[in-house]
Every structure is written in C-alpha cells, then in structure tokens.
Amino acid sequence: MEYTHHYDSPLGSITLASSGEALTGLWFDGQKYFEDCLADEHEEKALPVFEQTDRWLDIYFSGRAPDFTPPLNMKATEFRKAVWEIMLSIPFGQTMTYGEIAARLAKQKGIEKMSAQAVGGAVGHNSISLIIPCHRVVGTNGSLTGYAGGIDKKVKLLEMEGADMNRLFVPGKGTAL
Structure with missing residues (x-):
C-alpha cells in the first residue's frame, strides 16, 4: 500500500x-x-x-539548508537514479548544468560522453522534487528551463536559497518552459 x-x-x-x-x-x-x-x-x-x-x-x-535527508526510495530506472544521486550532491544555493551532470555520469560509468538531453529527461522526471533538487539544474548558458513545477517556482526557489542569479535567465520561448 x-x-x-x-x-x-x-x-x-x-x-x-x-x-x-x-x-x-x-x-x-x-x-x-x-x-x-x-x-x-x-x-x-x-x-x-x-x-x-x-x-x-x-x-x-525558512531559507536554510536542512542538515538531514528523510529516507528516500527512488522508484526509477538505474539511469534516473544515477542522475538523481548527482542532483542530491548539488549544494544549497548552488547550480549545476545538465552538461556537468552528463560529464560526471560519463566519468562514473567510464565512458567518454553522456547525452545532456538524456540527463534532462531524467531531471525532468524527478519524482522527489526539492529534496532531490532538480530546480538547481540549469542550461549551460544559464537558461532556467525544464522545471516541472514551473519556471516561476524554480526562480523563487533559487532566490530563496540565495543562488547567484546574475548569470541565470528565463528564456523568452522554448519547449522547456
């Protein structure tokens, strides 16, 4: 149940x-x-x-980084779990790009390259939002795309965490809005 x-x-x-x-x-x-x-x-x-x-x-x-993580059961493929584990390592108030996650995953798997688009699919299907911080994942150019909760929430969450918003932006158009 x-x-x-x-x-x-x-x-x-x-x-x-x-x-x-x-x-x-x-x-x-x-x-x-x-x-x-x-x-x-x-x-x-x-x-x-x-x-x-x-x-x-x-x-x-309240604007603070929790010092614990509730027990998690990631109901996902091994690939998605691997991406989500990397997202868990993104510090409060920091961001990481889809490409950086792809590079880290490729290194873990001992392969030359991993698709940032495949990583994007795994990030987008994160079923434990906030705790597995998919809102901290941004485009290489600083684009705030791809948040299932809505770009407005992504912006508010990053601002609440005190993330450096100077290089980040909401795209004017696109499929990930």
Missing part, C-alpha cells in the same frame, strides 16, 4: 507519497508528471517519514 500526505508551502500545496518507510514522491500539486509513480490505490495517513519530511520542508522554506 502507498500513502500520501499534504504540505502547504509558501509556493503552493505539495503532495508527499510513501511506501510506509521512505519517501517515494514529492510534487507541487498539479505539476508536470504529478504523482507519476504513485499507485492508483493509496490512502492519506500520518507516518514518521511524513513528519520528517514536513520538518525538512519547514527548515527549507
């Missing part, structure tokens, strides 16, 4: 999902791929992992 819980953030309602022991999902309500890994049959229930995640979110939305 899977369980859900709701959290009211300053940027809108968030739905959390869990298998009972670990967090399996965290989405802004209505975002792209909302609840994509959640079983059709689930129930709302108070769980210790939800209490931990609420505490993490309270700290995060």
Whole structure:
C-alpha cells in the first residue's frame, strides 16, 4: 500500500507519497508528471517519514539548508537514479548544468560522453522534487528551463536559497518552459 500526505508551502500545496518507510514522491500539486509513480490505490495517513519530511520542508522554506535527508526510495530506472544521486550532491544555493551532470555520469560509468538531453529527461522526471533538487539544474548558458513545477517556482526557489542569479535567465520561448 502507498500513502500520501499534504504540505502547504509558501509556493503552493505539495503532495508527499510513501511506501510506509521512505519517501517515494514529492510534487507541487498539479505539476508536470504529478504523482507519476504513485499507485492508483493509496490512502492519506500520518507516518514518521511524513513528519520528517514536513520538518525538512519547514527548515527549507525558512531559507536554510536542512542538515538531514528523510529516507528516500527512488522508484526509477538505474539511469534516473544515477542522475538523481548527482542532483542530491548539488549544494544549497548552488547550480549545476545538465552538461556537468552528463560529464560526471560519463566519468562514473567510464565512458567518454553522456547525452545532456538524456540527463534532462531524467531531471525532468524527478519524482522527489526539492529534496532531490532538480530546480538547481540549469542550461549551460544559464537558461532556467525544464522545471516541472514551473519556471516561476524554480526562480523563487533559487532566490530563496540565495543562488547567484546574475548569470541565470528565463528564456523568452522554448519547449522547456
């Protein structure tokens, strides 16, 4: 059985999902791929992992970096898990490009090159937003594209973290808006 819980953030309602022991999902309500890994049959229930995640979110939305991570269960392919593990290493208030993630992944796999577009697909399907910080991933040119929760939220999250926004910009048009 899977369980859900709701959290009211300053940027809108968030739905959390869990298998009972670990967090399996965290989405802004209505975002792209909302609840994509959640079983059709689930129930709302108070769980210790939800209490931990609420505490993490309270700290995060107060503008501070949480000093712990709730238990996570990444329900994804091995490739997506590898990308998400790299995203977990991006420090609070910092950014990393899709290309940098691709290069790091290629090095880990002992191959010459990895597709930044493939990395983009994995980043975009991150089912544990905020904690696995896909909002910290940007284009090589500083473009703030590809956030399933919406570009406006991505900008607010990065500003809240104190990220250097001088080289970052919202593109005027494109498929990743």
